[in-house]
Amino acid sequence: MIEASQTSAPSVKQCCANVYGSAAAKYLLGDSFHPGGLRLTEELAGLLALTPDSLVLDVASGKGSSAFFLAERLGCRVVGVDLSEENVQQANAEALAKRLSEKVEFQLGDAESLPFESGAFDAILCECAFCTFPSKAVAAAEFYRVLKTGGRVGISDITKDDSPLPGLDGLLAWIACIGDAQSLNQYADWLTKAKLKVAISQQRDHYLQEMVQAIRGKLLVADILIGLKKLELPGLDLQQAKAFSTAAQGAIATGHLGYGLIVASKVG
Numbered sequence: 001m002i003e004a005s006q007t008s009a010p011s012v013k014q015c016c017a018n019v020y021g022s023a024a025a026k027y028l029l030g031d032s033f034h035p036g037g038l039r040l041t042e043e044l045a046g047l048l049a050l051t052p053d054s055l056v057l058d059v060a061s062g063k064g065s066s067a068f069f070l071a072e073r074l075g076c077r078v079v080g081v082d083l084s085e086e087n088v089q090q091a092n093a094e095a096l097a098k099r100l101s102e103k104v105e106f107q108l109g110d111a112e113s114l115p116f117e118s119g120a121f122d123a124i125l126c127e128c129a130f131c132t133f134p135s136k137a138v139a140a141a142e143f144y145r146v147l148k149t150g151g152r153v154g155i156s157d158i159t160k161d162d163s164p165l166p167g168l169d170g171l172l173a174w175i176a177c178i179g180d181a182q183s184l185n186q187y188a189d190w191l192t193k194a195k196l197k198v199a200i201s202q203q204r205d206h207y208l209q210e211m212v213q214a215i216r217g218k219l220l221v222a223d224i225l226i227g228l229k230k231l232e233l234p235g236l237d238l239q240q241a242k243a244f245s246t247a248a249q250g251a252i253a254t255g256h257l258g259y260g261l262i263v264a265s266k267v268g
């Protein structure tokens, strides 16, 4: 496990990608790695006005669950890009198994250097990942570049105010998307500086509360199953994860930590 002091941009990015490709992430989060799951993805898709003609880029697509949802529910064509090789391989295998390879594909790539031509996409989705990008200015500029004029970007993300959050620091904080989480206004500023016009910015804190509660339940079960040697989650420090989730629950209850969404468009 990388030490908490190793929070340089490249090690954070790669470590984050490795963790989100791991068995522990799958056990704790399932296949949809963001608060609100596909309910919130559906809401964002509505705000992005996606249609079967839309070509959507899912930035930091994880296991691909949102991309599959958009293709199956709305008929969109979706390209997912993620920094985790494991996630990209698994998601492409899943696309084959679902017979969706014509509509959905996944590529290895970095949000800060998107491997696509300018003006290629009608819409961009980026769920629970913008906060982890070390250079938000570069990622936002990349969103602008690969969007068509008139295209929209929808972000959902962890939000955090300026108060110090005891027990929620170090590398685990980066992995849990808290390390460089900011307020919705600050995220909106990054998009505005990249020439995107912000139209909607709203909190959805209850989704984070639900997710942390569900994770705490799974950690308790994991403790028992690991003790009985019926489960292995290599790389996961259960006690550290439990303490972290307790601190997160407190920060959500006091309004310092939350979850929100933003929709912006490329007007020119």
Ligand SMILES: C[S@@+](CC[C@H](N)C(=O)[O-])C[C@H]1O[C@@H](n2cnc3c(N)ncnc32)[C@H](O)[C@@H]1O
Binding pocket: 013, 016, 017, 018, 020, 021, 031, 032, 033, 034, 059, 060, 061, 062, 063, 064, 065, 066, 081, 082, 083, 084, 087, 109, 110, 111, 112, 126, 127, 128, 129, 132, 133, 177
């Ligand atoms: C919290 S998960 C969210 C995954 C997915 N959007 C979802 O909601 O299920 C964060 C994802 O961001 C990916 N990631 C982190 N940094 C990235 C970067 N710079 N470029 C592309 N993907 C990145 C990780 O590999 C991981 O799959």
